Amino acid sequence: MTPDLMEQGARRVEAHRAAQADRAGQTESGGREAGFSRLHTPGAVDVAHGRILYLEDVSVSFDGFKAINNLSLDIAPGELRCIIGPNGAGKTTMMDIITGKTRPDAGRVFFGSTIDLLRFTEPEIAQLGIGRKFQKPTVFEQLTVFENLELALKTNKAVLASMFFRLDSVQADRLGEVLHTIHLADSVSRLAGNLSHGQKQWLEIGMLLMQDPKLLLLDEPVAGMTDEETERTAELFLSLKGRHSLMVVEHDMSFINTISDLVTVLCEGSVLAQGTLAQVQADERVIEVYLGR
Amino acid sequence: MALLVVCAVVPALNLLVPKDSLFHLSDYAVGLLGKIMCYAICALAMDLIWGYTGILSLGHGVFFALGGYAMGMYLMRQIGTDGNYKSSLPDFMVFLDWKTLPWHWTLSDSFAATLFLVVALPGLVAFVFGYFAFRSRIKGVYFSIITQALTFAAMLLFFRNETGFGGNNGFTDFKRILNVAIATPGMRMLLFVLTGVTLLAFLLLGRWLVTAKFGRVLQAVRDAETRVMFSGYNPIGYKLTIWTISAMMCGVAGALYVPQVGIINPSEMSPANSIEIAIWAAVGGRATLIGPIIGAFVVNGAKSWLTVAYPEYWLYFLGALFIGVTLFLPQGIVGLAKMLKGASK
Numbered sequence: 204m205t206p207d208l209m210e211q212g213a214r215r216v217e218a219h220r221a222a223q224a225d226r227a228g229q230t231e232s233g234g235r236e237a238g239f240s241r242l243h244t245p246g247a248v249d250v251a252h253g254r255i256l257y258l259e260d261v262s263v264s265f266d267g268f269k270a271i272n273n274l275s276l277d278i279a280p281g282e283l284r285c286i287i288g289p290n291g292a293g294k295t296t297m298m299d300i301i302t303g304k305t306r307p308d309a310g311r312v313f314f315g316s317t318i319d320l321l322r323f324t325e326p327e328i329a330q331l332g333i334g335r336k337f338q339k340p341t342v343f344e345q346l347t348v349f350e351n352l353e354l355a356l357k358t359n360k361a362v363l364a365s366m367f368f369r370l371d372s373v374q375a376d377r378l379g380e381v382l383h384t385i386h387l388a389d390s391v392s393r394l395a396g397n398l399s400h401g402q403k404q405w406l407e408i409g410m411l412l413m414q415d416p417k418l419l420l421l422d423e424p425v426a427g428m429t430d431e432e433t434e435r436t437a438e439l440f441l442s443l444k445g446r447h448s449l450m451v452v453e454h455d456m457s458f459i460n461t462i463s464d465l466v467t468v469l470c471e472g473s474v475l476a477q478g479t480l481a482q483v484q485a486d487e488r489v490i491e492v493y494l495g496r
Numbered sequence: 497m498a499l500l501v502v503c504a505v506v507p508a509l510n511l512l513v514p515k516d517s518l519f520h521l522s523d524y525a526v527g528l529l530g531k532i533m534c535y536a537i538c539a540l541a542m543d544l545i546w547g548y549t550g551i552l553s554l555g556h557g558v559f560f561a562l563g564g565y566a567m568g569m570y571l572m573r574q575i576g577t578d579g580n581y582k583s584s585l586p587d588f589m590v591f592l593d594w595k596t597l598p599w600h601w602t603l604s605d606s607f608a609a610t611l612f613l614v615v616a617l618p619g620l621v622a623f624v625f626g627y628f629a630f631r632s633r634i635k636g637v638y639f640s641i642i643t644q645a646l647t648f649a650a651m652l653l654f655f656r657n658e659t660g661f662g663g664n665n666g667f668t669d670f671k672r673i674l675n676v677a678i679a680t681p682g683m684r685m686l687l688f689v690l691t692g693v694t695l696l697a698f699l700l701l702g703r704w705l706v707t708a709k710f711g712r713v714l715q716a717v718r719d720a721e722t723r724v725m726f727s728g729y730n731p732i733g734y735k736l737t738i739w740t741i742s743a744m745m746c747g748v749a750g751a752l753y754v755p756q757v758g759i760i761n762p763s764e765m766s767p768a769n770s771i772e773i774a775i776w777a778a779v780g781g782r783a784t785l786i787g788p789i790i791g792a793f794v795v796n797g798a799k800s801w802l803t804v805a806y807p808e809y810w811l812y813f814l815g816a817l818f819i820g821v822t823l824f825l826p827q828g829i830v831g832l833a834k835m836l837k838g839a840s841k
Contacts (some may be wrong), residue, residue, distance in 0.1 A: 302726060329728035341723045343716040350712050355727045362733045368709040407723075416730065 248315035250280045255448045261310030270296040272472035283444040285459045286452045288469035290368035295451045303328045334416035340403035385409035401428040418448045437461040445458030497816040530756045532796045537749035539776040539788035541742040547782030550718030553642030557770035558650045559618035563747025568667035568760040569604035588662045598660040614751040619815040622743030630732045651765035666761025683717030691752045
């Protein structure tokens with residue numbers, strides 16, 4: 204390489220650096236360059252592009268009924284996204300697709316930039332770091348609160364490992380911490396089946412926390428809760444925001460108002476509107492689908 | 497613990513106490529107890545898969561019979577040339593005019609290989625069957641019906657003469673085991689104690705399995721399988737493991753049963769037999785381990801008394817018992833005992 208070529212190159216690098224400095228903080232990746240030489244760790248979620256979940260042109264139909272219709276949606280790491288929409292808008296179906304329960308007819312679903320969720324089964328997706336709470340609280344009714352949380356704990360979940368599993372002190376501490384967070388510390392040895400509806404909801408949320416997921420999908424988490432419980436749940440979610448990404452489907456507008464920054468409105472299987480709660484509530488189309496035409 | 501006592505006391509009462517004593521236990525009673533202990537192993541195996549995992553199998557008789565047939569083939573070979581036709585081949589083959597031993601009898605001369613087959617054969621059948629059934633997510637009553645069909649199909653297959661399992665007569669007329677005469681009191685006692693020890697060992701194995709986290713995952717599968725999946729467990733592996741273990745236990749029970757009873761035939765695979773195993777577990781108390789063992793003793797005790805006293809009413813009684821337990825005692829006898837204990841406090 205001749206000296207003048209080297210000099211030209213050095214100049215180009217300098218100019219590029221100067222240009223980058225101006226852009227700092229203005230791009231999703233904080234002004235960093237596209238990382239052609241980023242190390243890729245298999246299994247780790249790559250959020251360098253500022254997105255933890257992408258859904259792109261996803262469609263699914265059941266017996267000719269289009270439950271999801273060209274749905275595109277993405278979520279940033281640490282974001283708390285609320286999803287609203289009339290009944291049958293496809294909210295639960297969307298969660299089914301993300302968690303591997305339903306296979307879409309078309310479209311792409313990515314967790315981070317590198318993990319194609321359509322290739323994995325439900326347990327694998329759970330292991331990758333996506334936790335899901337069902338609409339109807341689903342806990343192991345014949346097991347105690349403690350055992351419920353212990354089962355959810357993030358650890359090796361193969362058959363042999365379970366036969367010889369012992370809770371170590373770090374895991375026990377983690378369990379105690381979650382018990383406290385979900386306000387069930389007094390009910391450790393109660394059967395989950397004997398809990399109240401709201402407590403079951405919390406136990407299920409606690410089980411998600413034990414999994415230490417990067418993304419939590421919560422389907423109507425405050426349904427059937429008292430006002431006080433709802434308030435505590437809102438506090439919990441706000442404390443999770445930032446560390447985890449959350450996608451919350453709810454009908455309770457005051458709850459959404461407390462926790463949301465960005466709200467997505469689904470209707471007939473695709474995104475109708477997106478913005479702050481005030482923005483979407485003022486949107487003509489949203490008012491139309493909610494109040495009827 | 498009571499089992500250990502039974503293992504020690506029963507042989508003593510039978511062998512040492514003189515025949516005319518009040519405490520002498522007849523050979524018939526010993527045979528009956530030994531038989532019931534084999535059934536208790538089946539009930540225990542059923543409890544692991546049904547009581548704990550929530551998968552009702554109505555085909556466990558097939559695993560019991562497979563273990564029994566594997567042992568039976570060995571016992572047939574042990575007859576040697578002492579059969580009715582004085583041939584080195586089993587009598588029924590001579591009767592069918594077969595000249596050589598079929599290929600699937602190859603291993604039946606070796607006792608060690610037989611012990612292996614007793615466990616491996618039911619285990620393999622269960623594994624293959626379970627793999628496809630669980631992978632296709634066949635659940636609940638559909639699974640039960642398929643297992644029922646499995647045992648029925650196996651029964652029809654074993655009924656046929658050309659499959660080489662002695663047709664509808666099965667195997668009988670055993671002479672010796674490990675070159676020792678099989679009908680002596682000492683041998684009978686050895687088999688009896690062996691059965692008792694096996695039952696106890698399986699009980700301990702079962703306890704270890706269900707008290708480990710593995711057992712809690714099984715119960716979780718029973719209560720909310722989707723939650724198990726979304727917690728990151730693959731239920732197929734868990735179901736398949738316990739299903740195969742359960743089948744192997746039944747196979748061992750069958751192998752212990754055949755030398756004590758002296759006969760194995762395809763009726764062991766009849767659908768009714770498999771249903772009876774489920775009834776023992778239900779009567780005793782599901783998901784309690786000890787319950788099904790109690791259930792096997794109670795139901796079979798009642799059976800051996802009733803079929804002598806009022807033979808025509810036995811099936812009605814069995815049906816009524818099952819309905820009664822299902823409606824009024826979902827926790828079975830053990831549940832009833834717990835309830836009474838709670839009430840007396």
